[in-house]
Amino acid sequence: MSLLEQRVAETLSSHGSLAQAVPGFQPRAGQTDMAMAVTQTLEQGGQLVVEAGTGVGKTYAYLVPVLLSGQRALVSTATKALQDQLFSRDIPRLVEVLGLPIRVALLKGRSNYLCLHRMDQARHSAEAAQPGAQRALAKIETWSQATRTGDMAELTGLDERSSLWPLVTSTRDNCLGSSCPRYRACHVNLARKEAMASDVVVINHHLFFADMAVRESGVAELLPTVRVTVFDEAHQLNEIGVNFLGQQLSTVQLLELSRDVLATGLQLARGLVDWHALTDRLEKSSRDLRLAAGMHRGSVRLRWTDALPEGVESTEWTPALHNLVQALEQMQSGLETVVELAPDFQRLFERARELGQKADLFSQAPDPEGVRWAEVSAQLRLVESPLDIAQAFSALTKPVQAPLVLQDEDASDPESIQALMAGDPRHGADPQNPQASGLGQRAWIFTSATLGDEPSLRWFTEPCGLTSAQVMQVTSPFDYAKQAALYVPEHLPKPGDPGHAGHVAQLVVEAVELLGGRTLVLTTTLNAMRSIGEYLQTRLDPAANVEILVQGQSPKRRLMERFREGAGDGRAGCVLVASASFWEGFDVPGEALQLVVIDKLPFPPPGDPLFEARSQRVTREGRSAFADHALPEAAVALKQGAGRLIRSETDSGVLVVCDTRLATMSYGRRLIRGLPQMRRLSGHAEFLSTLRQFTTDATS
Template identity: 60%
Template sequence: MTLTEAVRGAFAADGALPRAAEAFRPRDGQTEMALAVADAIETGGALVVEAGTGVGKTFSYLVPALLSGERVLVSTATKTLQDQLFGRDLPRLVEALGVPVRTALLKGRASYLCLHRMEQARRDPGVDRAATVTLARIEQWSQATRTGDLAEMPGLDERSPVLPLVTSTRENCLGSQCPRFRECHVNHARREALAADVVVVNHHLFFADLAVRESGMAELLPTVKVAVFDEAHQLNETGVQFLGRQLGTGQLIDFARDLLAAGLQLARGLADWSGLAGSLDRAGRELRLVVGRSTAGSRLRWTAQAPEGVPPQPWEEALDDLRAACEDAMDALSTVSEIAPDFVRLHERAAGIAERAARFAGPAEPGAVRWVDVGTQLRLVESPLDIAHAVRTRLLGMKDDEDDGAQDEQLTGGRAWIFTSATLGDDARLSWFTEPCGLSSAQVLRVGSPFDYPSQASLYLPANLPKPADPGHSLAVSRLAGQAAQHLGGRTMVLTTTLRALRAIGEDLQRRFDGSRDIEVLVQGQWPKRRLIERFREGSAGGAPGCLLVASASFWEGVDVPGDALELVVIDKLPFPPPGDPLVEARSQRLEAQGRSPFNDYFVPEAAVALKQGAGRLIRRESDRGVLVVCDTRLATMGYGRRLLAALPPMRRLRSGEEFEAALDALAAARLAAA
């Protein structure tokens, strides 16, 4: 039996999948995608699949991958999705299909407890009382955990400042010289991965290894026949983070802390550890002070000797002082290197920071863009404009001078590369994704959602709101969302395009519903993301107030709230890329140099994909009902609005405020009738 025949049988009504998924029923789109994946596995090559919400793309790529008998690598966008895939989807399918495969989960270092650093932190006198309590809980948990995966520890805040103290990085890991090397959770996870038939990783880990070849993927990837990238729409932006060069003042502070702790614990009196750490701290602070009071969260262009608005001479002097502080630390560390492997690694870290500082003092690489991220700390970044070159040369094995037409020949008979997501572009070739990812000649398949959007969802474009640039726009959005949430008893998510709008809308709604027993306003940043989503999913269950969530950034995608906990999604503005962002500007300039339109070929496709992602939060199951509101009049008045509307699911249009209120009333009435 061929793989295609086996896959077709598994997706039949009397096949294996009904045993893996409750209420499974054959879907043409899901089977179509699975057969395309099977064909790619049999013939080799790159396949790009846009699979609309509800298709069931996870089963579509896992079933043929498992039935193929080949070694498989699956990469997901986030650690949460990684855990879901490994802990839920894979075991169900392995059991239903009856395939004898060994699976493994592999994350980055920051996900695993480092036993050596935990011991160091416990002895560190600089750790405060609150951190000491958390450390004690982690130490108790460490006695029972098999994997060391900190996501398994109950009640550990993902934002805890203790986490960097008990996890390792590529810079501070001691490797085989570590006294706890044999018990190392990171190495155990890598050994498991190398012995497994199916390995689940995430995009950050994959590209980190592609950049520095350190995570174990260098040994793993050559043995893999099938590589699947789920939520592939994040690949380009994730990849450019790792394929460039970065230097942060936070790195300097972490290094100074580790230097002081190791020096005082292992070589007290042999060097002025406090003075050296103080010099490193000062160098980081001085570099931050040179930048001045730039808005936190902003990006400064860096096309000349110094970033925009920063005086060149003080900037150069601050980089020189940073380098000098690292060199002083290196001199001291070289005198104690034989005492403990910690000092050898600290010396390497100091050399690495000094080398990056020297690189940033010189010109950028050709074809790269530089900028400075401004926050409490600074982050100096030099990045490629996309990952096309890296994908073509490092993944697909093409040579620099080969054009896309040679790709099929390179891949035939080789690995299968599967890239899939619910949103990959707004044209037939999915060029928003394929061009920056170097996949212009890949096979492309678009599979529509099985949801009946005209009956399940409505779209409302309010015509009487202020223009998006007007100061009163955010308050108008807040009023609309607040009134609608009262109709529905919560069940409302407001997605904003900027943190400024997030704060304005969130604060206004919290004032409006302060003391309310019916509506609880949740605002991104006030709780960890996982806790916010859990509370929102609970909705008004158990007599609790209904929820109105105001969020931005990562909440536009990957948030799954099925059922009547979410019935209204409000988007404040069209999600165009910020025009003043250095990376956006550099990409626009490249398109202009090619004689193309940055607005039509970059800004509009970016907005279309982001808008579709945000709208995708509304309908997650065949039984869901809801309304999408886009509070941007440009969608109805500008010519490009038609293109953006076409990217949205085919929802029923509401033409007036009266129709909008009637739709909300209908949702509330249907819920009451079903109760």
């Protein structure tokens, strides 16, 4: 056993520093096993993929070895919530307990930081004239004088959905880089400089892939050279990566360009160009293209395998797209005449050119090696992407003898990555001086509670190009057979029945009246979420004194906070009806949550273009699109949803899956095997009896 392995094992033992300093810490065999595997990967290099069940303590299992190793590291998460938790709580606690002289930095995408230049301009914008806007801007300006980081998460009372948010933050599109008059004081650059001087940098997957995908001139700061990269919540890597490695054009981008051109033109070059004419044409062509995509309820993805999206009239779409290309060309011509006047015009010209290139791309036939679709909601988004990240990611993570310098989020491209991996000293790796450049095989750690439904974890490793990775599964320490039960109500109609959502809502009402809340309802569609939420809000007996929360009716953070509060102090317990993002990352330990109801098995929507393209590829490879693609996708999603129920050793609860296919179809056994080993409830009477027992236990 190496010295590092000894130190890690000692730290996680019953007599180690964590047991002595952290209240409630208990050694867990699974945590130690995972930590040993991480340690060996740190020492030898290579790729390690770990599925660590709920309660294993995977965060400490990778942080302890990484911190004790003394190696420079990136830790990447899928959500800003976990990113903030790692930076503000987990890492500082370990650094203190272990007594390590380690500098830690937090780095988010640029749109999370206050842009001082855009804040200066915001009062002159049309949005600033809206009721309450001036007061909100004044609050932002006051905060700007006190904040050290400029992280917008510090600013209470301003939601990311606010129309003011994009006015006071920057994006890759509108950042002026080193030409900005506030460049020296830029919070993004200061955060990157701090990251350069740190030993551990906490980032997120979006930032990691943005770093791979784009280059932007005028930004000199880089993320530090690291030998260790850890991806927590790694199950989201492929989907996040696909979005960044493809091409996108949206009406939001186009309208934001129009707004910025008009504001800047009138402020800095009034009368030199007919700014109203240019921006009016761009806005009209953008809206015409959205209208050409048709009217749809909610958000839909339209297949796009030929010249235009499926179901779209060519007589409307083709001229609308042509007019958009021309509007962007005219915008470039107008901006080109004033680019010398101010850096703002140079950046606006570059934005118009980039969007024009994308509009031209979508005027041509789709790339046969990828997939293209049009996403239609209130806005329109055109997307062309690879089917997965395997090719790009396998090239990035293959064994090499040079460390990778990850570029600034907006200043990296595949050529620079390849040069770096070849040991190009311009990128920080000096093959002539291994000691100085820290040469050695890189270590890549990937972990999540859910990475597949089979021991090989192929669902995760294949699309990520990690076919040579070491794979391990660490089971949860929770006693699911004792703590949790699974109920499949076979009396309900089939999932395709129009009345299915209503029957699910009736079952929830019956259960909630016994439990007094403490229920999370997860739906596979927004329509079902709205239907069930409305039913509960109008039909549940007021005497039950239960508060019904529905996703979308309040900010997500407030919904989570209220649900976790539960009953007490005169407050009712809660029912939360939600979809999408609440299937994962929502952690409610204790009696505030004892019933999770899932309306249907979460199979991917059959009409989704990306799912269909991946299914077709699986079929071409001689495999089953259902068994080898659709079923594993559903198994992982079901496992994520079920994972909301038991979050600690003292939790208890029931998982209800309102889909008879889980009990009647042969593939139901595979889906159940992928779930924690809960005891099965045999019928509705036993289900209600179990809920009554929870109520009795809670009041005793």
